[in-house]
Amino acid sequence: MEATEKGLETLKALSRSEALFPKTPIINAKTGKRQDGRDCGEIRPIFVQTGVRSGAKGSSYIEMGNTKVICVVQGPKDLPKKVDFSSTGLLAVDVQLTGGKVPEKDIILLKESLEAVILMDKFPKCMLEIYLSILEDGGSSIAACITAAGLAVIDGGIPIFDTVVGSTLLYDGSKFFMDPTRAEIQALDLTEPETNKKGGGVVTMGYLPSREQVCLFTMEGKMDPQTVAQAMDCLTNSALKIFTVVRKHSVDVIKEMDCDK
Numbered sequence: 295m296e297a298t299e300k301g302l303e304t305l306k307a308l309s310r311s312e313a314l315f316p317k318t319p320i321i322n323a324k325t326g327k328r329q330d331g332r333d334c335g336e337i338r339p340i341f342v343q344t345g346v347r348s349g350a351k352g353s354s355y356i357e358m359g360n361t362k363v364i365c366v367v368q369g370p371k372d373l374p375k376k377v378d379f380s381s382t383g384l385l386a387v388d389v390q391l392t393g394g395k396v397p398e399k400d401i402i403l404l405k406e407s408l409e410a411v412i413l414m415d416k417f418p419k420c421m422l423e424i425y426l427s428i429l430e431d432g433g434s435s436i437a438a439c440i441t442a443a444g445l446a447v448i449d450g451g452i453p454i455f456d457t458v459v460g461s462t463l464l465y466d467g468s469k470f471f472m473d474p475t476r477a478e479i480q481a482l483d484l485t486e487p488e489t490n491k492k493g494g495g496v497v498t499m500g501y502l503p504s505r506e507q508v509c510l511f512t513m514e515g516k517m518d519p520q521t522v523a524q525a526m527d528c529l530t531n532s533a534l535k536i537f538t539v540v541r542k543h544s545v546d547v548i549k550e551m552d553c554d555k
Contacts, residue, residue: 317481320464320471330359330475337461337473337532340539342441344449352450356442359475360432363439365446370420383417385409389439391428400436400512407500407510408443413453422452433475434462440500440510441536448544456502458509459540461532463525465517467492470525472532493517497525501533 322329332338338359347353352367370383387405389396408424424446426439440460447454464474466482479496495515502509508526517525 317483318477320466320478320481328471329477334469335472335528335531337535338475340536342445342539342543344445344543350450352446352448352452354442354445354449356438356445358432358434358438358473360430361435361438362429362432363435363442364427364429365439365442366425367446367450367452368423368425370417370422373419373421381415381418383414383419384421385412385414386421386423387426387443388424389426389428391431391435394431396428403510403512404436404439404443407440407458408447410509411444411454411456411458411502412447413455416453431476433477433479434473434498436460436498436512437462437473437500441540445540445543456504456507457537457540457544458500458502459533459536460498460500460510461529461536462496462498463528463532464496465494465515465521465525467494470528472528493521497522497529499526499529499533501530501537503534503537 318329320328325331327333330338338361341357343355345353346355346364347366350366350368354365356363356365373384385405385408387401387408389401389404404426412422414422424443426443428435428439437460440458444454444458448457462473464471464478464482471478474496482494482496493516495513495517497513497517498510499508499512500510501507511526513522
């Protein structure tokens with residue numbers, strides 16, 4: 295009887311959607327690992343490809359788990375007449391999400407991170423256009439967009455300071471979960487009193503491996519300075535793992551360019 299009453303009290307505390315569609319916990323109680331079998335610090339398998347769009351200056355495709363992103367680079371082309379004169383090049387970035395909409399702030403952050411990487415002064419009075427399409431958002435999609443854009447720029451032979459890669463982590467108040475899936479992010483309720491007390495959130499970082507510099511850092515949630523510093527270390531290590539894959543593919547792309555000359 296007591297168990298039944300407790301169950302009813304629990305259901306009353308849940309919203310209708312939560313009662314009908316309960317959130318899956320991040321950790322599987324039986325295995326002690328994440329629901330997809332990964333350890334906390336493990337990222338999903340990565341697949342990358344360049345030259346996926348014929349006729350484009352540069353293009354790329356990245357797949358990390360169920361997150362799939364395609365990027366197309368066009369230009370540089372002359373500035374439209376309605377755009378004010380610029381002695382350096384201008385960058386236009388557009389991000390589309392299949393079946394949804396990407397927040398404007400995320401697009402702005404992406405644009406700013408790419409402006410920090412591309413040598414825009416090499417394109418005076420011109421505009422470079424980067425189009426990103428999130429074909430499927432399986433989590434950590436903005437980080438995937440950063441990496442895809444970096445690859446597409448390399449494929450297009452655009453001069454850059456360094457190769458840019460993106461990484462994301464989720465903090466539940468006690469542990470870091472690298473490259474979180476969409477389900478894992480949704481499982482973290484930042485409005486819950488216990489989570490708020492301990493802190494928690496999602497952090498995305500754009501990283502330049504050769505220069506050891508951060509070109510993008512965005513956080514949703516609450517963390518103390520010490521936790522943020524630890525998160526940055528974890529994100530850097532994750533970015534370097536991704537860079538290993540990107541670098542190998544980039545070398546192949548550059549070799550092909552040299553052969554075509």
